[in-house]
Amino acid sequence: MRHRSYNMGGRLLAFCSVALHKLRHEGMSSVLRRCFNKPHEWYRVRRARSESKFDREFGTDTETVVPLWKLEIDSQYRDEGTRYQTIDPDAVRIAIENLPIEFEDFVYIDLGSGKGRTLLIASEYPFKQTVGVEFSLELHTIATGNIDRYSKRKCKNVSSLHLDAASFDFPPDNMVIYMYHPFGESVFRRVLENLEVSLDHRDREVYVIYFNPVLANLLDDSAFLERIELPALAAIYKHIPSSRPLA
Ligand SMILES: C[S@@+](CC[C@H](N)C(=O)[O-])C[C@H]1O[C@@H](n2cnc3c(N)ncnc32)[C@H](O)[C@@H]1O
Secondary structure (H helix, E strand, O other), X not given: OOOOOOOHHHHXXXXXXXXXXXXXXXXXXXXXXXXXXXXXXXXXXXXXXXXXXXXXXHOOOOOOOEOHHHOOOOOOOHHHOOOEOOOOHHHHHHHHHOOOOOHHHEEEEEEOOOOOHHHHHHOOOOOOEEEEEEOOHHXXXXXXXXXXXXXXXXOOOEEEEEXXXXXXXXXXXEEEEEEEOOOOHHHHHHHXXXXXXXXXXXXXXXXXXXXXXXXXXXXXOOOOOEEEOOOOXXXXXXXXXXXXXXX
């Protein structure tokens, strides 16, 4: 089993992308303030820093971490789930913007979408559809409220599904599948099996954006995905139809 970590060049490129993105969208004074206040946290991905700013700006509720023990979850995979926490919006935007795709031709799917922050971010791009899959009813309900409130949309079809990711049927479209280390190995394997079966039925383009890629070895080992280097703070994989080995 291989587990490839980010290379230094890739990380540096990703860092520069985040810096440029923030300069463009927030201005020099905001960026300098961040650098001097908390230089060590400047571009962290794990905890969202601009979260309150995001929620303040859009009137949403996406920030607060929720451990799963506080939630009623009817799933055999409950214990494999990771707690709800979200991510720096710019880290997601940069990963999406660096994909070499026409957004209109792809459906964006967040497996383990929680309160739906990345659905909101993805809806800023003209994806054909944006779908979240979340097994906590409480988090799904919050996500639905957030979707209703979000005003900065280019994608017209945005939804959260109350469903276990292990039972999710992939749509027959090209897909961008986003994950922020949502679950453990048996769910992950099940999701990959479902994806492969779905591609067997109808081969198509798939990109996977995987933040905090604890189980990247499962993607590295899969026969139908290939890791690609893009300036993003996530592990990114692609499947293109012609790259599939014949059955
Ligand atoms: C780290 S959070 C990521 C939230 C969101 N994707 C984001 O980046 O803002 C992981 C989420 O996955 C959900 N989750 C865990 N296991 C799941 C499963 N088997 N099916 C659906 N959702 C799951 C958790 O409830 C939690 O909301």
